[in-house]
Amino acid sequence: MRKIGIILLFICQGLLAQNTKGLTGIPDSSFANYSAWKSALQSVPSLRLAEYTSGTVPKAKSIVYKQIGSRKLVLDIYSPQDSKPRKTLLFFHGGGWRTGHRSQHAALAQALAAKGYRVFLAEYRLSTESLYPAAMQDAQSALSYLYQYAAKLHVDSKQIFVAGYSAGGQMAALLGAVQDENLFGKGQKIKGVIDLDGILAYIHPESGEGDDRVRTSAATAYFGYAKMENPALWNQASALHHVSKQDPPVLFINSGNARMHAGRDDFRQKMTNYGILTDVYTHESSPHTFLLFTQWFDKTVQLVDQFMQQITVAKDGTGDVRTIQEAINKSGNNQTIYIKNGLYQEKVFIDSLRHDLRFIGQSRAGVVLKFTQARDIWRCSNPDDYGAGVLNIKGHDLSFENLTVINDYGLLTKQDVTIPCLNEAGKTTQSTVQKYALPRESGEKDGEKIVRVDGHQFAVRTMPGATRLRFEHCTFRSGGGDTMSPWDVNAGMYYLNDCEVEGGVDLYCPRGYALAENCTFICHNMSAAIWHDGSGEEGAKSVLKNCRFVGDSGYKLGRYHREAQLFLFNCTFDKNMADAPIYQSGDRKLVWGHRVYYANCHREGGDFTWHQNNTNYKSEDINFVWVFGDKWK
Known part of the structure; x- marks a missing residue:
């Protein structure tokens, strides 16, 4: 009986081996602002891609924050030209963990830099290069880099916020939730998190992740396991499962796409029980790619600015x-x-x-x-x-x-x-419309x-x-x-x-x-x-x-x-x-x-x-x- 059990164990382990078929070693560039615009035009013909045109902001300066073999990971810096320690935003792009590029959010970085923030747009390994938890380890490394070189980069290390869009929003929320766990490297204190349409839970009644019936889903490709093959790993990567009283405040900026809010309300309830601020703003009737378009851009910038100024x-x-x-x-x-x-x-x-x-x-x-x-x-x-x-x-x-x-x-x-x-x-006093006696x-x-x-x-x-x-x-x-x-x-x-x-x-x-x-x-x-x-x-x-x-x-x-x-x-x-x-x-x-x-x-x-x-x-x-x-x- 024991021999049969051991054999079954090896069979199960073989069945649960991580699927590496999606690894090409090449970053996928299929998701870009132009392709997102062309897709969104079908439902909203008046859309225009957002550009920052309100003032002059220095062009990005790029630095390497991490190297794995010959692969160099880069931060693009948008910043006021001074040596004052300033509030800082570390931002992760979207693209389903397998595509996208940091430069897609240059307009947002420029707008926030013009308001006095130092903004770092982070590159990380995509699922075509390395499977989970590689991207999260890179995110932790980027944050650690800002702490390590805070003086050189003129970063106020007590005022570092993390943010991200879509997959990047999921990563930012997770990074904030595990800052006290050292799950992806030594945790660093985060002042606040801004999650722009990133899910809080992969396995959740509201989640659409893991549907592999037509093609391999983005999440399955990210983990190398289907949902039911390794649910523990999918849950490990979900911020909802890491909420604690040490977590930073979180702002959610959401589209009208309900499935991108998966786990948000449960997450907020847990945070409220700990007395931690969470806030939500929804761009009603907007597409998931709202952040890229002028119609929702200025309000998003205002919300991020407002949150980063919190008291x-x-x-x-x-x-x-x-x-x-x-x-x-x-x-x-x-x-x-x-x-x-x-x-x-x-x-x-x-x-x-x-x-x-x-x-x-x-x-x-x-x-x-x-x-x-x-x-x-x-x-x-x-x-x-x-x-x-x-x-x-x-x-x-x-x-x-x-x-x-x-x-x-x-x-x-x-x-x-x-x-x-x-x-x-006690006196007769003239009463006007705006001042009443x-x-x-x-x-x-x-x-x-x-x-x-x-x-x-x-x-x-x-x-x-x-x-x-x-x-x-x-x-x-x-x-x-x-x-x-x-x-x-x-x-x-x-x-x-x-x-x-x-x-x-x-x-x-x-x-x-x-x-x-x-x-x-x-x-x-x-x-x-x-x-x-x-x-x-x-x-x-x-x-x-x-x-x-x-x-x-x-x-x-x-x-x-x-x-x-x-x-x-x-x-x-x-x-x-x-x-x-x-x-x-x-x-x-x-x-x-x-x-x-x-x-x-x-x-x-x-x-x-x-x-x-x-x-x-x-x-x-x-x-x-x-x-x-x-x-x-």
């Missing part, structure tokens, strides 16, 4: 700074600010010179920005509302993800108070202000000029009114997705153009949950799609004081909502009339007649462009 906020001192405001003060524009879980008891200001910033929390419930501020108290000492909220915004083109923002004044205070107020309150309370005396426990309490207050703001997977809470107040009636554009807003009267009150999708609104007031001011122009609108409303018994859905336009699609209301349609508050004469529209909105326990369908638009018609047109590009 990490951590209360425990494990990040770059300890407070969110410090991160804002330290950052430039076009940066990512990653906020680790913690309670941040601070008021945050983003001034008018700041733009293209991304604020990403580790987790929605774990990152809590909290401050105690009544608007009335602030305004008794200050000329306007900049500072009356917890998150105060004058900047534009900003995004916020996975955050909770709480103004807890009304949650902590038990009763109304009267304070000295020598500013606006404080409301006067019954019984107020000149020089005093009655601060109501349920008065205005902004979790978010934006000022004129703050536009193109995104809020996704966020919670906003206050104990009073106007919790979420994006206020620019002339140019305001705001997008909310999967957010929860809780508070009193007018808890969600945008001015200008707004789209809220998949949001929950929790109302603790009998006057109104939502509000809109669209008086800046006739087309301004507040659109709510797939949103849910809950609240205290008898709460009313909404109101408006000025010209407004509201659309509600596929919204649901709990049984506590009053039988009271969205209404005009006050007696102002309106030119454009009552413009409130419903489609497929329903109430638990039975519908009211006033929210029956009254528009021909359907939910499927409503998207970003329908709301904002070409105002938000």
